[in-house]
Amino acid sequence: MKEMDANLRNEVVRWQEKLFQRSVRRQVRFHKLKEQIGVTSGQTCLEITVGDGMISARLREGGGQWKTLTFSEEAKTSIQWFVNDPVDVFEGPTIQEADGTFDLVVIVDALERVRDDYAFIKECHRVLKLNGRLVITATRKLLFCMGICPLRSMLGLSWKARGLERPGYTGTEFFEVLKDGFDVPETVFYSTWLVEIPGLFCEALANKLTHGIYNMPRENTGTEEFYHYTRLNSLATMIYPLMSGLSFLEERLLFIIPGHNVVCKTKRRVWRVRKQPILTDGRSIAEATINTKIGTAAPF
Numbered sequence: 001m002k003e004m005d006a007n008l009r010n011e012v013v014r015w016q017e018k019l020f021q022r023s024v025r026r027q028v029r030f031h032k033l034k035e036q037i038g039v040t041s042g043q044t045c046l047e048i049t050v051g052d053g054m055i056s057a058r059l060r061e062g063g064g065q066w067k068t069l070t071f072s073e074e075a076k077t078s079i080q081w082f083v084n085d086p087v088d089v090f091e092g093p094t095i096q097e098a099d100g101t102f103d104l105v106v107i108v109d110a111l112e113r114v115r116d117d118y119a120f121i122k123e124c125h126r127v128l129k130l131n132g133r134l135v136i137t138a139t140r141k142l143l144f145c146m147g148i149c150p151l152r153s154m155l156g157l158s159w160k161a162r163g164l165e166r167p168g169y170t171g172t173e174f175f176e177v178l179k180d181g182f183d184v185p186e187t188v189f190y191s192t193w194l195v196e197i198p199g200l201f202c203e204a205l206a207n208k209l210t211h212g213i214y215n216m217p218r219e220n221t222g223t224e225e226f227y228h229y230t231r232l233n234s235l236a237t238m239i240y241p242l243m244s245g246l247s248f249l250e251e252r253l254l255f256i257i258p259g260h261n262v263v264c265k266t267k268r269r270v271w272r273v274r275k276q277p278i279l280t281d282g283r284s285i286a287e288a289t290i291n292t293k294i295g296t297a298a299p300f
Contacts, residue, residue, distance in 0.1 A: 012081050012217050013057075015229040019215065020054040022236035024243040025191060025199045026215070029137060029261065030055050032190050033108065036135050036265040040064035043103035046127065048090070048110050051075030051216045053082035055108060060085070064104075069095065071113055078216035093119060097127045107136040112164040117177050125181040125271055134182055134266045139168030140189060142258055148196055155204035174264070180273050182266035189259030194250045195243065196260050202239060206232055
């Protein structure tokens, strides 16, 4: 990316800051993420992201030495508006860092973009220090999703339209990816259909108004984009009270309404493949437990 004009850069960041302040979903994502990360002062950190530069900038407010890894030149260009630290494109299959480099690895909505997620998590494990931490945000895959999946497709925001490899993770799938190298002391679910449904409409409209992904400014961002940002900010200001009210309500209903996103904090341990025990008849212990009454040896 060519050298940025300082005034232009400040203007881009100023408008994106305004839009971030009017996005309840992005703010909740950041705060849930930050709660799990904690203080990063004096630490070496790797952020792996799809390209939300405002979250990248906010993460750095906690201190530490940061590096960002993303998945396209467009995302790299976007993030460089917001941070001065190194930003590289992941070209796979390995992360180009030495073993035990980082105290913290943060994956922000990016694991769904990796085809071999198990191998990628193993790479994250490799570049972490012995007592390092891995924090991940991802979409939660629910069997009953209140029409959100069809709505995403209708609005052009489906996982396939966004170039992802999978729609998200169930709890079991998440465990399978992490179980060989990490303990998971805390998992938090957030963002129910109360916020997700109107939020998806707002996101689709914002992208349409800005003729692209509204929170990822392009290299040639200029006067035309600022005009779109002005209109978008006016619209977001009107909608914000409604979204804030819905977010306040869902915080009190999360115990009965499932969250559609997940953030988990993990702790690195020695990588050891955990194989689930299989009985002689080919069933797993879990299957045998489900299909057998306690105190018997035969399924009913």
